Amino acid sequence: xxxxxxxxxxxxxxxxxxxxxxxxxxxxxxxxxxxxxxxxxxxxxxxxxxxxxxxxxxxxxxxxxxxxxxxxxxxxxxxxxxxxxxxxxxxxxxxxxxxxxxxxxxxxxxxxxxxxxxxxxxxxxxxxxxxxxxxxxxxxxxxxxxxxxxxxxxxxxxxxxxxxxxxxxxxxxxxxxxxxxxxx
Amino acid sequence: xxxxxxxxxxxxxxxxxxxxxxxxxxxxxxxxxxxxxxxxxxxxxxxxxxxxxxxxxxxxxxxxxxxxxxxxxxxxxxxxxxxxxxxxxxxxxxxxxxxxxxxxxxxxxxxxxxxxxxxxxxxxxxxxxxxxxxxxxxxxxxxxxxxxxxxxxxxxxxxxxxxxxxxxxxxxxxxxxxxxxxxxxxxxxxxxxxxxxxxxxxxxxxxxxxxxxxxxxxxxxxxxxxxxxxxxxxxxxxxxx
Amino acid sequence: xxxxxxxxxxxxxxxxxxxxxxxxxxxxxxxxxxxxxxxxxxxxxxxxxxxxxxxxxxxxxxxxxxxxxxxxxxxxxxxxxxxxxxxxxxxxxxxxxxxxxxxxxxxxxxxxxxxxxxxxxxxxxxxxxxxxxxxxxxxxxxxxxxxxxxxxxxxxxxxxxxxxxxxxxxxxxxxxxxxxxxxxxxxxxxxxxxxxxxxxxxxxxxxxxxxxxxxxxxxxxxxxxxxxxxxxxxxxxxxxxxxxxxxxxxxxxxxxxxxxxxxxxxxxxxxxxxxxxxxxxxxxxxxxxxxxxxxxxxxxxxxxxxxxxxxxxxxxxxxxxxxxxxxxxxxxxxxxxxxxxxxxxxxxxxxxxxxxxxxxxxxxxxxxxxxxxxxxxxxxxxxxxxxxxxxxxxxxxxxxxxxxxxxxxxxxxxxxxxxxxxxxxxxxxxxxxxxxxxxxxxxxxxxxxxxxxxxxxxxxxxxxxxxxxxxxxxxxxxxxxxxxxxxxxxxxxxxxxxxxxxxxxxxxxxxxxx
Numbered sequence: 033x034x035x036x037x038x039x040x041x042x043x044x045x046x047x048x049x050x051x052x053x054x055x056x057x058x059x060x061x062x063x064x065x066x067x068x069x070x071x072x073x074x075x076x077x078x079x080x081x082x083x084x085x086x087x088x089x090x091x092x093x094x095x096x097x098x099x100x101x102x103x104x105x106x107x108x109x110x111x112x113x114x115x116x117x118x119x120x121x122x123x124x125x126x127x128x129x130x131x132x133x134x135x136x137x138x139x140x141x142x143x144x145x146x147x148x149x150x151x152x153x154x155x156x157x158x159x160x161x162x163x164x165x166x167x168x169x170x171x172x173x174x175x176x177x178x179x180x181x182x183x184x185x186x187x188x189x190x191x192x193x194x195x196x197x198x199x200x201x202x203x204x205x206x207x208x209x210x211x212x213x214x215x216x
Numbered sequence: 217x218x219x220x221x222x223x224x225x226x227x228x229x230x231x232x233x234x235x236x237x238x239x240x241x242x243x244x245x246x247x248x249x250x251x252x253x254x255x256x257x258x259x260x261x262x263x264x265x266x267x268x269x270x271x272x273x274x275x276x277x278x279x280x281x282x283x284x285x286x287x288x289x290x291x292x293x294x295x296x297x298x299x300x301x302x303x304x305x306x307x308x309x310x311x312x313x314x315x316x317x318x319x320x321x322x323x324x325x326x327x328x329x330x331x332x333x334x335x336x337x338x339x340x341x342x343x344x345x346x347x348x349x350x351x352x353x354x355x356x357x358x359x360x361x362x363x364x365x366x367x368x369x370x371x372x373x374x375x376x377x378x379x380x381x382x383x384x385x386x387x388x389x390x391x392x393x394x395x396x397x398x399x400x401x402x403x404x405x406x407x408x409x410x411x412x413x414x415x416x417x418x419x420x421x422x423x424x425x426x427x428x429x430x431x432x433x434x435x436x437x438x439x440x441x442x443x444x445x446x447x448x449x450x451x452x453x454x455x456x457x
Numbered sequence: 458x459x460x461x462x463x464x465x466x467x468x469x470x471x472x473x474x475x476x477x478x479x480x481x482x483x484x485x486x487x488x489x490x491x492x493x494x495x496x497x498x499x500x501x502x503x504x505x506x507x508x509x510x511x512x513x514x515x516x517x518x519x520x521x522x523x524x525x526x527x528x529x530x531x532x533x534x535x536x537x538x539x540x541x542x543x544x545x546x547x548x549x550x551x552x553x554x555x556x557x558x559x560x561x562x563x564x565x566x567x568x569x570x571x572x573x574x575x576x577x578x579x580x581x582x583x584x585x586x587x588x589x590x591x592x593x594x595x596x597x598x599x600x601x602x603x604x605x606x607x608x609x610x611x612x613x614x615x616x617x618x619x620x621x622x623x624x625x626x627x628x629x630x631x632x633x634x635x636x637x638x639x640x641x642x643x644x645x646x647x648x649x650x651x652x653x654x655x656x657x658x659x660x661x662x663x664x665x666x667x668x669x670x671x672x673x674x675x676x677x678x679x680x681x682x683x684x685x686x687x688x689x690x691x692x693x694x695x696x697x698x699x700x701x702x703x704x705x706x707x708x709x710x711x712x713x714x715x716x717x718x719x720x721x722x723x724x725x726x727x728x729x730x731x732x733x734x735x736x737x738x739x740x741x742x743x744x745x746x747x748x749x750x751x752x753x754x755x756x757x758x759x760x761x762x763x764x765x766x767x768x769x770x771x772x773x774x775x776x777x778x779x780x781x782x783x784x785x786x787x788x789x790x791x792x793x794x795x796x797x798x799x800x801x802x803x804x805x806x807x808x809x810x811x812x813x814x815x816x817x818x819x820x821x822x823x824x825x826x827x828x829x830x831x832x833x834x835x836x837x838x839x840x841x842x843x844x845x846x847x848x849x850x851x852x853x854x855x856x857x858x859x860x861x862x863x864x865x866x867x868x869x870x871x872x873x874x875x876x877x878x879x880x881x882x883x884x885x886x887x888x889x890x891x892x893x894x895x896x897x898x899x900x901x902x903x904x905x906x907x908x909x910x911x912x913x914x915x916x917x918x919x920x921x922x923x924x925x926x927x928x929x930x931x932x933x934x935x936x937x938x939x940x941x942x943x944x945x946x947x948x949x950x951x952x953x954x955x956x957x958x959x960x961x962x963x964x965x966x967x968x969x970x971x
Contacts, residue, residue, distance in 0.1 A: 074531030433729030
């Protein structure tokens with residue numbers, strides 16, 4: 033019995049620490065764009081953050097997710113993510129790709145937008161912190177925090193073609209002409 | 217250069233020119249004065265059951281449009297004048313005319329355009345004195361003052377008036393009375409007989425106009441007024457087209 | 458003997474001299490009587506008379522797409538609103554243009570044409586693409602004839618288009634769409650078009666970034682909004698091009714009126730209404746010209762038998778309209794005036810007596826900015842066959858301000874919606890143009906519903922509602938001064954079919970137009 037209580041206590045503490053290191057997401061703040069579910073195929077993206085409550089003070093940052101490869105630091109690619117998560121802390125780092133932006137929400141619905149340009153294919157992290165503007169201690173100012181992983185891919189020639197048939201105009205025309213003749 | 221010869225040639229040329237110009241001028245004036253071969257016209261009209269019982273007017277000179285100001289009825293002033301009138305002393309036309317003129321004078325309706333002789337019409341016990349609106353010897357239609365005399369007094373005053381303001385600075389050719397009469401024919405029912413008792417050139421303000429409000433300015437255009445034996449009146453636009 | 462003869466000759470010569478003088482004088486006199494009887498040369502029912510300005514307005518100067526939208530891929534857009542040079546090409550050079558790419562595409566043999574769905578069209582346009590959008594439908598055959606594009610039989614399937622589009626996802630294709638009638642066509646040929654090069658060319662410009670509203674807000678709506686606020690236009694003072702209340706304009710107004718009647722102006726009926734309207738009428742309403750109390754001018758004409766013929770193609774009618782506009786406008790001193798240009802905003806198709814009638818609605822740009830009228834339109838011309846049967850003009854001139862005002866930054870475009878969605882919702886709700894939101898206190902739902910109905914955003918200059926000023930003018934001795942007003946720079950956001958105006962600097966609501 034004592035053992036069970038001990039295990040439960042350890043688990044509880046573990047969860048608590050986890051809760052502190054990854055603060056809960058602010059329910060009134062959402063990253064509208066980009067989406068974690070849709071990889072971006074471009075060298076830029078627009079960050080759009082929605083706040084559905086007035087008086088929210090937000091800090092927005094975007095980073096490259098980098099990992100050590102030999103002596104160099106390289107941008108993590110999409111297919112390397114699983115492995116990346118298993119790496120030790122000293123083998124991975126976040127490098128800012130924009131200066132920290134702050135935003136105060138006004139009204140019942142407001143948006144923050146910022147364009148990030150000149151990015152290479154890889155994995156990026158967007159962090160949105162909701163802070164207590166009155167807090168004197170910078171560390172304890174964070175009320176909520178959420179991170180989003182954004183995948184940026186290389187453009188390939190294999191874009192999905194809407195029109196399956198890539199037959200040329202000539203062959204299509206001839207086909208339709210032939211079918212008209214034989215119908216008659 | 218033989219100056220004598222040159223002078224002879226010049227004189228000859230100028231003589232010819234003068235003859236031609238004089239001929240053109242006389243021809244035009246003659247056309248105006250005697251544009252209608254009366255007999256031919258009457259014959260053609262007869263074929264359409266139209267009979268002319270009036271003298272044909274002369275071809276008019278070119279005319280300009282006339283700008284006019286429609287007058288609104290000042291009912292209160294007229295009523296006051298009618299109430300304050302003196303009874304008519306006797307039943308003579310002169311007395312009736314004097315009484316009517318007095319009323320018009322007190323209302324300020326006598327102007328240089330309110331022309332006499334006024335026309336007298338009898339309607340049972342009533343006598344109607346009709347004044348016309350005349351500008352430069354041309355009547356303005358349909359503009360009139362009608363005084364109704366009944367029971368030894370002016371019983372009513374009916375006024376529809378356009379005050380002439382000014383003529384436009386350009387004139388236009390007017391069609392002759394023959395051409396005006398010819399324009400009657402296409403619209404006329406075949407069997408109907410028309411006897412024309414009067415024909416004169418007037419300035420006419422068309423009562424049909426766009427917009428609903430009463431205008432403060434309007435324009436009278438030349439028209440031929442043709443009256444038949446039944447008293448019906450037709451206006452034919454007089455500008456040559 | 459000799460002396461007697463010479464004396465006689467001298468007398469004869471003297472007489473000839475006198476006769477010469479008399480004949481010259483009589484010639485002059487006769488000429489005077491003949492020609493100066495006041496009738497002049499008489500008159501005939503005219504065609505239109507010609508007023509001062511006869512510089513013909515070319516079709517190209519008024520017709521170009523309302524916008525050319527380029528998708529550089531991955532939802533990166535730009536939108537060009539000054540489209541003439543990209544559409545027709547620069548005058549001096551061989552830079553790529555939309556029309557030359559269009560012309561070269563149609564020059565291919567064996568173009569196949571087939572209808573496609575709206576969804577397929579929207580799908581293919583998500584790739585790197587370019588499209589030119591017109592605000593009205595253009596008949597395909599008239600367009601090809603006017604601009605000498607090759608028209609093959611399969612193209613007959615496309616009656617009219619509002620949009621011409623190309624996508625790199627289907628490089629052998631060109632798309633013609635009539636969005637007003639929801640019809641979409643794909644033209645496919647066997648070759649390479651120039652549109653890819655055109656997109657690359659546009660990419661070299663200093664382009665303003667646009668994103669779909671969906672990207673900003675998460676609401677399902679593909680309407681494009683600019684990311685950044687532009688350098689905004691400054692306020693401009695303006696007045697009517699011709700003011701019927703201003704004595705200084707009286708002579709020009711008479712001159713313009715004459716242009717509508719030609720020689721018959723001297724025989725028209727002039728009616729002055731009590732409310733200040735003046736009507737000129739020829740015949741029994743064959744031609745009517747009205748000077749309205751609000752300072753606009755209207756002309757209408759009934760068809761005569763000789764005018765019942767004439768071409769019925771769109772561009773022939775447009776040329777008729779433009780010729781009529783040039784020969785009936787009356788321009789005054791242009792010093793100190795901002796540049797002004799008319800453009801074709803809409804074409805309305807109808808029938809009169811069984812014959813095709815075109816109603817051309819023109820907008821006006823001053824200093825390069827579109828002018829939005831609060832409660833009228835600058836210019837409308839209706840043409841049937843080769844005859845203009847209706848014309849209405851309400852034109853203004855903008856004044857260049859003394860010193861150039863520094864270009865202030867405009868209010869952020871997307872913030873217009875986030876700050877004023879509740880106001881927009883209230884207006885649309887009162888007009889029953891927006892479905893009510895369950896729980897209207899749920900502002901996020903109200904925002905989403907309103908955002909879903911946004912269909913456009915642009916900016917320009919707003920000419921205010923002057924109706925209160927017109928009432929004052931009738932009682933004001935110096936009537937020509939009360940019309941001096943300002944054109945205010947505004948954002949115009951179209952939501953639910955209504956154009957909402959917002960001050961371009963402060964974002965404050967500035968009325969709306971239906």
